[in-house]
Amino acid sequence: xxxxxxxxxxYWLDRKMRRAKNYADWKEAALEHxxxxxxxxxxxxxxxxxxxxxxxxxxxxxxxxxxxxxxxIGLLFALNEGIHGNQGGMGKSILYxxxxxxxxxxxxxxxxxxxxxxxxxxxxxxxIDITKEDKIDFFxxxxxxFGRSALMLSGAGSLGYFxxxxxxxxxxxxxxxxxxxxxxxxxxxxxxxxxxxxxxLQAIFDSELLLTPLQLQPNEKPxxxxxxxxxxxxxxxxxESAIPDITFQEAYEKTGRMISITIAPVEEHQTSRLMNAVxxxxxxxxSAVMASCAVPTIFTPVMLMAKNVYGESQxxxxxxxxxxGAVTDDLPAKRLARLYGVNHYIVSQANPLALAINKGEQxxxxxxxxxxxxxxxxxxxxxxxxxxxxxxLRILPDVGKTINLxxxxxxxxxxxxxxxxxxxxxxxxxxxxxxxxxxxxxALVEEGERATWPQLExxxxxxxxGHKLEQIMDHHSAHSIERFYKVKRPKSxxxxxxxxxxxxxxxx
Numbered sequence: 001x002x003x004x005x006x007x008x009x010x011y012w013l014d015r016k017m018r019r020a021k022n023y024a025d026w027k028e029a030a031l032e033h034x035x036x037x038x039x040x041x042x043x044x045x046x047x048x049x050x051x052x053x054x055x056x057x058x059x060x061x062x063x064x065x066x067x068x069x070x071x072x073i074g075l076l077f078a079l080n081e082g083i084h085g086n087q088g089g090m091g092k093s094i095l096y097x098x099x100x101x102x103x104x105x106x107x108x109x110x111x112x113x114x115x116x117x118x119x120x121x122x123x124x125x126x127x128i129d130i131t132k133e134d135k136i137d138f139f140x141x142x143x144x145x146f147g148r149s150a151l152m153l154s155g156a157g158s159l160g161y162f163x164x165x166x167x168x169x170x171x172x173x174x175x176x177x178x179x180x181x182x183x184x185x186x187x188x189x190x191x192x193x194x195x196x197x198x199x200x201l202q203a204i205f206d207s208e209l210l211l212t213p214l215q216l217q218p219n220e221k222p223x224x225x226x227x228x229x230x231x232x233x234x235x236x237x238x239x240e241s242a243i244p245d246i247t248f249q250e251a252y253e254k255t256g257r258m259i260s261i262t263i264a265p266v267e268e269h270q271t272s273r274l275m276n277a278v279x280x281x282x283x284x285x286x287s288a289v290m291a292s293c294a295v296p297t298i299f300t301p302v303m304l305m306a307k308n309v310y311g312e313s314q315x316x317x318x319x320x321x322x323x324x325g326a327v328t329d330d331l332p333a334k335r336l337a338r339l340y341g342v343n344h345y346i347v348s349q350a351n352p353l354a355l356a357i358n359k360g361e362q363x364x365x366x367x368x369x370x371x372x373x374x375x376x377x378x379x380x381x382x383x384x385x386x387x388x389x390x391x392x393l394r395i396l397p398d399v400g401k402t403i404n405l406x407x408x409x410x411x412x413x414x415x416x417x418x419x420x421x422x423x424x425x426x427x428x429x430x431x432x433x434x435x436x437x438x439x440x441x442x443a444l445v446e447e448g449e450r451a452t453w454p455q456l457e458x459x460x461x462x463x464x465x466g467h468k469l470e471q472i473m474d475h476h477s478a479h480s481i482e483r484f485y486k487v488k489r490p491k492s493x494x495x496x497x498x499x500x501x502x503x504x505x506x507x508x
Contacts, residue, residue, distance in 0.1 A: 165448020
């Protein structure tokens with residue numbers, strides 16, 4: 001047990017971390033906290049029941065030995081035995097929640113050694129012993145085996161600026177995943193990431209372009225008890241200023257980031273869609289975001305727009321209209337797993353309803369197993385209600401739609417492997433779709449940054465290997481969709497078929 005003086009010091013270090021102005025200050029206080037609490041010693045003690053430290057130590061020593069002996073064939077063979085994200089249980093959450101910063105030093109050393117070994121193999125010249133085909137085959141299998149990390153940005157209304165702080169912290173520390181999904185407000189910031197390269201993003205962060213409200217003056221306070229709410233025109237103006245008019249495929253070719261936008265159908269028998277460069281390459285990103293932000297009963301449902309074979313804009317599924325993606329699939333984990341091989345999820349969660357549900361579960365004074373039973377039972381009850389409404393409430397379509405919508409919202413899973421959430425527990429309902437001023441926007445961005453700092457080292461450790469594999473296999477600029485567009489020639493320039501000439505026989 002720590003003496004009283006040490007507990008007092010830990011209290012002040014906690015306070016210092018909460019009030020840190022930047023990540024460097026937060027990290028310094030976190031490391032002091034670990035040193036004083038004894039967790040720094042815990043990090044350097046390999047033995048633990050929480051993971052298979054002997055397995056990791058054996059593999060680490062073997063790879064180090066092969067690299068020291070410059071045995072590249074042996075190294076490739078050793079790496080071929082398998083690169084797993086949860087090698088020896090090193091991905092367990094308990095290993096990253098004990099200390100304020102980092103985890104077991106053995107795990108960090110192993111990850112860094114694997115990353116260096118992958119880079120070494122990729123830089124080897126092609127030889128008879130290790131051909132280009134050998135390396136391509138290895139990296140493809142390693143990438144498939146290890147999987148990818150994804151950042152999922154939830155719906156949040158005007159609180160979506162929290163996501164901007166999360167993105168900024170990840171970007172500045174060079175650990176932003178290349179697979180990103182967004183729904184509703186999260187779709188806006190996913191689209192910003194997917195349509196701007198790194199230099200453009202840095203310029204956006206430096207200029208604070210996204211922190212400037214469009215309708216209010218920089219420090220203007222809302223008048224009266226009511227606030228001016230966001231409408232379709234204001235939303236369209238916001239999207240036009242932040243997202244260029246390009247398609248999902250063009251966005252991927254430009255940035256290499258694989259963005260996905262969730263949209264929900266208005267029609268009862270249609271299913272939600274995940275729009276991206278795989279499923280809908282020619283759809284305009286901006287129109288998908290507009291649809292994903294169309295809150296039911298508040299915004300008009302949206303018709304998507306896409307490029308045709310001539311590169312011209314035209315309606316996409318013109319008989320369909322789409323609304324807010326958060327109501328059906330706020331965090332599309334299963335679809336990302338199927339499309340991109342994602343198996344590690346980082347969630348930026350600012351959806352007020354999701355925060356309330358998750359907070360309620362956390363505060364229930366019962367074992368986790370009982371919580372799981374209650375969650376399963378609740379989902380089954382909701383599912384039965386939804387099925388009942390479909391079958392027996394057809395004569396009352398509005399009631400049936402309301403029950404179906406409630407089921408879609410409440411039955412979702414709102415958590416991932418790493419969850420970044422704001423510290424506030426109460427959200428003023430009048431702010432959810434309101435136009436915020438610069439001070440309010442900046443406060444949300446700072447809240448997002450602060451909430452991300454405690455998770456940065458965990459994200460770095462868990463995603464470094466996958467990120468290196470993505471860098472090595474990056475081919476996003478090798479394909480250009482523009483070369484597939486046809487050229488539509490004006491009618492006036494089209495070749496005319498020659499007229500038939502009548503033969504006139506000579507008359508004698």
